[in-house]
Amino acid sequence: MREYQYLMNNEVQNNMVVSLDYTVRLEDGQSIDSSIGKTPLRYLHGHQNIIPGLEEALTGMRVGENHPHIIVPPEKAYGARTEATEWLPRDIFPVDGEIQPGMTFAVEDESGETYPLFIKEVKTDNVLVDYNHPLAGKTLSFEVTVVDVRPATPEELAHGHVHNGDGQF
Numbered sequence: 001m002r003e004y005q006y007l008m009n010n011e012v013q014n015n016m017v018v019s020l021d022y023t024v025r026l027e028d029g030q031s032i033d034s035s036i037g038k039t040p041l042r043y044l045h046g047h048q049n050i051i052p053g054l055e056e057a058l059t060g061m062r063v064g065e066n067h068p069h070i071i072v073p074p075e076k077a078y079g080a081r082t083e084a085t086e087w088l089p090r091d092i093f094p095v096d097g098e099i100q101p102g103m104t105f106a107v108e109d110e111s112g113e114t115y116p117l118f119i120k121e122v123k124t125d126n127v128l129v130d131y132n133h134p135l136a137g138k139t140l141s142f143e144v145t146v147v148d149v150r151p152a153t154p155e156e157l158a159h160g161h162v163h164n165g166d167g168q169f
Ligand code: ZN
Pocket: 159, 161, 162, 163
């Protein structure tokens, strides 16, 4: 037996490329990122290009639709804060001057993925670093407007991301 599924071509569903205007705020209302005044975010829906809580909430939204408060808890955003800290030798850091608590370094792993590393504490020969994402443990509130939706190309589906655009989030 065949299953027929009617797909609205203006609705956010898996394997659609979505253009999105968004503003993301912390619980206290402080805006931390926004596409307003820049180009909308473009991503491939259903391929974990964006945080799971936002992807879930966007499913079924239509072009032109706005949602002022999508509340995303840490477990569906950047995870809980963990005790992911480590003392590292001072001299592996490529800094001529002083290393200070609060500084951030970008670290690249073998696969070419970069992630931030935060300096928490500094001693003469060692530095305490924190591997948590800066938004770990935070509940986020998104305001979104769906600007455009189109089916992904076969190539985009094979790669799992959008081409000719930013696609990264
Ligand atoms: Zn690609």
